[in-house]
Amino acid sequence: MKKFSLILLIIIALASCAKHSKFEKEASRKAVEIAQTLVATDHSDTLAMQNVILQAEAVASEYALINDSLAVEAFHSSFCSYLRDNDPQLANEICDPI
Numbered sequence: 001m002k003k004f005s006l007i008l009l010i011i012i013a014l015a016s017c018a019k020h021s022k023f024e025k026e027a028s029r030k031a032v033e034i035a036q037t038l039v040a041t042d043h044s045d046t047l048a049m050q051n052v053i054l055q056a057e058a059v060a061s062e063y064a065l066i067n068d069s070l071a072v073e074a075f076h077s078s079f080c081s082y083l084r085d086n087d088p089q090l091a092n093e094i095c096d097p098i
Contacts, residue, residue, distance in 0.1 A: 021070035031078035
């Protein structure tokens with residue numbers, strides 16, 4: 001029974017380690033940088049706004065292409081969080097409601 005408990009603990013520990021991505025922090029940092037650019041962009045220049053949004057989608061897609069859903073989620077979360085804090089109206093237009 002002790003061996004089973006030890007093996008179970010090891011499996012749980014390994015599974016919890018798999019819930020992290022080495023790209024999460026990078027994705028969050030890039031998301032904030034792009035969100036800052038979006039907030040600073042002249043909102044009446046719809047082409048410039050669209051280009052920044054496409055840049056955000058391209059970066060998120062890079063993480064999706066390497067099957068890192070945690071980094072994709074970190075990117076989306078950080079991006080929308082920054083927008084909610086700094087431009088709530090824009091966040092309401094392009095981010096899912098909380």
